[in-house]
Amino acid sequence: MTADAADAPPLLAARGLTKRYGTVTVLDGVSVDVRGGEVHALLGANGAGKSTLCKILSGLTPASAGSATLGGAAYAPASKREAEAAGVEIVQQELNLIGTLSVAENLLFARLPNRLGALRVGRLHAEARGILDRFGLPGVDPRAPVSSLGVGRQQMVEIAAALARDCRVLILDEPTAALSDTEAGQLFGHLRDLRDRGVAVVYISHRLDEVKELADRVTVLRDGRHVVTRDTAGLSTDDMVALMSGEERDGGPSAFRSHRREGDGAKDVALRVRGLCRGPVRDVSLEVRRGERLGVTGLVGAGRTELLRAIFGADRATAGAVEVGGVPRGRFRHPRAAVAAGLAMVTEDRKSDGLLLAQPVSVNVTLCSLWAKFCQFGLLRGAAERRATAGLIADLDVRCHGPDQLAGQLSGGNQQKVAVGKWLVRGADVLLFDEPTRGIDVAARRRIYRLLDALAADGKACVIVSSDLEELFETCDAIAVLCDGRLTGTFRRGEWTREKILQASFDSGPDGRRSCSAASHAAASHAAASHAAASHAAASHAAPAAATSDAAPADRRV
Amino acid sequence: MTAPHLSRSLIQYGGLSAALLAMVAAFSLGSENFFQTSTLISIANQIPELTFLAVGMTFVLIVRGIDLSVGSLLALSAATLGVLMARHGWPLPAALAAAAAVGALCGVANGALSVGFGIPSFIVTLGMLEVARGVTKKLTDSQSVYLGGPVEAFGEPLGALRVSPAFLTAALTVAIGQFVLTRTVFGRYCTAVGTNEEAVRMSGVRPAPYFVAAFALSGVMCSLAGFAQTSRLSTVDPNGAVGIELSAIAACVIGGTSLMGGRGSVVGSFLGVLVIQVMQTGLAQMGVSDADKQIVTGLVIVAAVLFDALRVRLGPRS
Amino acid sequence: MTAPHLSRSLIQYGGLSAALLAMVAAFSLGSENFFQTSTLISIANQIPELTFLAVGMTFVLIVRGIDLSVGSLLALSAATLGVLMARHGWPLPAALAAAAAVGALCGVANGALSVGFGIPSFIVTLGMLEVARGVTKKLTDSQSVYLGGPVEAFGEPLGALRVSPAFLTAALTVAIGQFVLTRTVFGRYCTAVGTNEEAVRMSGVRPAPYFVAAFALSGVMCSLAGFAQTSRLSTVDPNGAVGIELSAIAACVIGGTSLMGGRGSVVGSFLGVLVIQVMQTGLAQMGVSDADKQIVTGLVIVAAVLFDALRVRLGPRS
């Protein structure tokens, strides 16, 4: 933070902002000062009111009470348009792209280049191209419909659109939830530039280390109330957690650590995937044993989601085979078959294919297990449903006004908890998680980690896709790395380092392979070594979790 | 955003019922003969046809489909009934079963074609509308089949209440329909499929069966409606019920069912039917010109829904 | 996820065009006097009405609305034209402008009421269907108004090609419509509103104006269609075009426009109109019974769309 910013008058000042929905107060007299040229982080548990606050400041929803000033002048935007006119931009927590429009049209939506209303297509695509290149999406075609991009890329498109508009205040609501460290790193670069140009950046994230890295000051909200605003300097992540939860921090190690160590638990294979191909995913083989958790990482667009979808039968795999609990299942043709075989999948985009936003929480919680658990002669067992919902709300600490609240009215993180929870209610032998903790706060995340632990403890197998390496380090027994749809390395607990994984994330294609197998440089040879070890281990069925990429020989031939 | 379903639909019924009462009041003032049991009875005896159709349509709309073929299916199953009884001397129950089977079959065809080939149900049922009508005409040589006695019982008002078995059946159907929609796994999944088919699929549940079932249900309802009409007219009219699909859909939408799927209630649709039927009878009794009748009709439809809208802002327009 | 829009619709046109050719071929075999310029000309001169309506309907469906009132608005603006010319001796251009204004006004009313009070457009336009028809009857005393000479020019085939100005206008409208939809800010915003109204609002663009504009456009198209019909019949028929809304919607859906909004193309809808019109004329020429005609009609509608569906699996059913 630049020195003069410290004593500069606030650029954006909120006074006693309050938001009520019917009788419930979700934001209660919150006052915050945001200075020009600072990155100001908003912290708070799921449902604390962060997004609501941002929505008010960006004119997306009116405040029930309270006021705000922008650059000294009174500021009460009645619409997004007014906010933008005043120089306030926001990237919302939930994707807000228009699927049927092209990437370019989405990037420049509110200001499509035109002459007398007629689109200037050439300029549109040129400008879009520029923005995409500038913000790390060189691979994306501005003409493609945005719905054909993976969620991560969609998120990046949305961020790029905001960064491309010049503004005085930029609000980002959990922008990195679906981004891997690499993309996040790029984003931070851009945010720092903006800060140095005097823009006020309001930043929401549940990844505390990145907050610590980026933010100048943090404001903590709890249950819709303002707790404290402080300089980040001299504030440890544990302090933040304590402030958010309101409990005095217990001296113990805050970061979750799996209590299970490799070696314990049963040994027979729960899920085996052989040479699976589908769209961007090419020839992936891996296996997970009962009681183990295999992490899957890679850059945005690496094909992680596609891989899980192919395994689960959401997309028809074009080649390869899946084996569950030792029973060969070929390729699943429909998720129902996969579920019947004991699989479960928490999808990446809760909004589009995870939840019924227009239905109550209870309906979502029991969605995948009605016939199995909540049905008697075809009738709904309402009591059982209420019990299960209440139980889940307690277990995952879902902040809602009760089981009848529409899922769409929950905060992002709480929605995510429900999306995960519906499968916990159903239960399965092998659980596939795609970004399971996307948008979930630290405390709740720990609950989920413990749940994963418990699952592993009673012999379930988990495949966890996450962009948050730290998360995989904490929870997994092994981590597989995808790059361009290929497995480029698998590392066991203790074996992995950020470098190795980063290396593997970029290591791809024939040349990548060559460098890998030819052991041209240290990191690569590391990866190669572990890779070889892994494949060997797989062959001998000794390793706790192993993956092999049979692609290598094929590629060498090329 | 929409308020929680239960409370919303409650308020909704409140709104519609109020609108309905307002209409009754208006008509009672408009013509001194309106507010008489005789009138109410005659309304009650006309209702069954549209009610059956609306119940089926509600399920179809809820799974995010639409069924334009109800009018033709009504005629087709009625024709089946008529031909089997008049020409082949089948007993009523057997003929009735056959008619129901025909309805169900066509319904399944509607649903299966749509979901199987990903053709919009609008198109499939539009096709069925034409085909079924054509078959009906072939069956009957475009002649109305007079049945008389045997079929009339179902439509004849009886008992102290002077209501027909048809009406009681219809009322029962509404009750059961509402129960199925809100209290059974089937109903729940129908709603889910209409809300977000992909999410249902990703939850390991096949949407297709529910989609097809909804159309099959609609088909059976058409047969019932066909029987109700036949017994009311003591005749099978191969040209009957043309364009009734619009009334059926209107009843549902007036009753708060969304054309965009996932939201609706059978009771609401029934109230919708009442609104339509009361207005029709009321206007027929009042001394106004044809043109004025249509104008009033239009205004009332909008007013009835506006009445709700002002209470609870419904979710997405549809 | 749907395949990229452009290529999809390209393939789509391919599919539909193929279906269309198949039909022409079939009819040419079916009746020796089908494949004649005379037939093609008569088809070309029938087309304009439905084409105008389909263009307007495409925009309405794309913004996730539906317009059931097109038939009545067609009649109403035709009646306005007729009365102004026949009774008040207005010159054609002036009367035409007035008719167009009436259409636009009713369209705006449709859109504004729906978006303003959150009433489903299905209901609002259903109301308009009745009201506008009623007013038409009042205007004309339910008598058809004979105009003759002055209006006929628009419908009369001329030039070496023997196509009417009406047809040329319709063709032009399709071209412009497609351009507006795909290449103007207005068109893109209409698509956006129909796809994800919420996201549009969140992006700082008010959806309402586009919603209303789409309905207004549909209204104006109704006036054009009304003029086309009047000039073809040299008479204003107050009872004309009843039920045509279904044909218009069908044309759009056959052409790949989704009832769930956000997806559609004007050219596609035009192909849909052709399918319907060719089939109608073709069947009329073949010596088959009325019943058989309906059966064929139904099958062809489904087949035409199935033809596409098998090429490109469309996205969500609607």
Next chain:
Amino acid sequence: GLLAAAPLWSSGCSSGTDAPDGEAAGDGGKPRVALIMKSLANEFFATMAEGAETHQAAHADQYDLIVNGIKDERDLSRQVALVEEMVAAGVDAIVIAPADSKALVPALRRAEQAGVTVVNIDNRLDAEILRQDGVTIPFVGPDNAAGAERAGAYLAETLGKGDWQVGVLEGVRTSENARARKAGFEAAMADAGIEIVDSQSAEWEMSRASTVAASMLSEHPEIDALLAANDSMALGALSAVKSAGREGEVLIVGFDNIGAVREAIRDGKILATVDQHGDELAVFGIEAALRELAGEPAAGDVETAVDLVTAETIAAEAKTAEAKSAEAEAADGEAP
């Protein structure tokens, strides 16, 4: 027809006079008569309604009138419903033009049992069914066969000698008058030795007729004339002939004498029609009902007149009209 959807609700129309002050029906007050017709999209019935209303206006002290129609010529279901509604409304008499000669009988039987006087106009109810149900309902209407035969004869005479070919557009086949008119046409053609190459029902409707006629014309391009059982269908036939580009070549006759067709006849686009005096039809029906209500012995069936309408007759009428107005003016001239 293709994709045709009917409008939502039945249409109907009614006397200008407001419902009588408080007097409930049947209790000695003015009798209330309900006129139930068919499609008000058909000018014929519009005229019929007007006739009835003018009559009522002239005899407002004697009875009240409720007029209703249905959305198209064959909306049986709605017409039966109307009968029930009128009974419920406590009318004293129902004068009805049934859309179907069989299907209406049971409903009318119930009406009679409920003590309502019923008179059948325009389209005769099926004698067989009436006997089955053991009800007698007086019929007031024209000799449709005779009317049709005259139209046919005039056509034959216009065509003159030669082996001509014609097509027939029938009404709703389950209507007595549709059958009668078909028979009439056939008789006339048989006399003139003209061949009927095709005969189909267009259900009294204009739109249906234009499709049916279009197919007839392309199936039998040699057709020289079309005989339509009513004017709506004649107009439909006309538009078909027009779009087939054969205007003037194909002669058309109709039945009903509605305004639009008179125009067409004047312009020489249609050859002739038959006036069955729809307005009087209703009036006679109402009068019959009133007589019966007044306790006079049931007069039984009444046959109303049918007249041939051609360009000549229309011209003649016009002349007499002019003459009348001329006289009137002359009278005015002499007055001062």
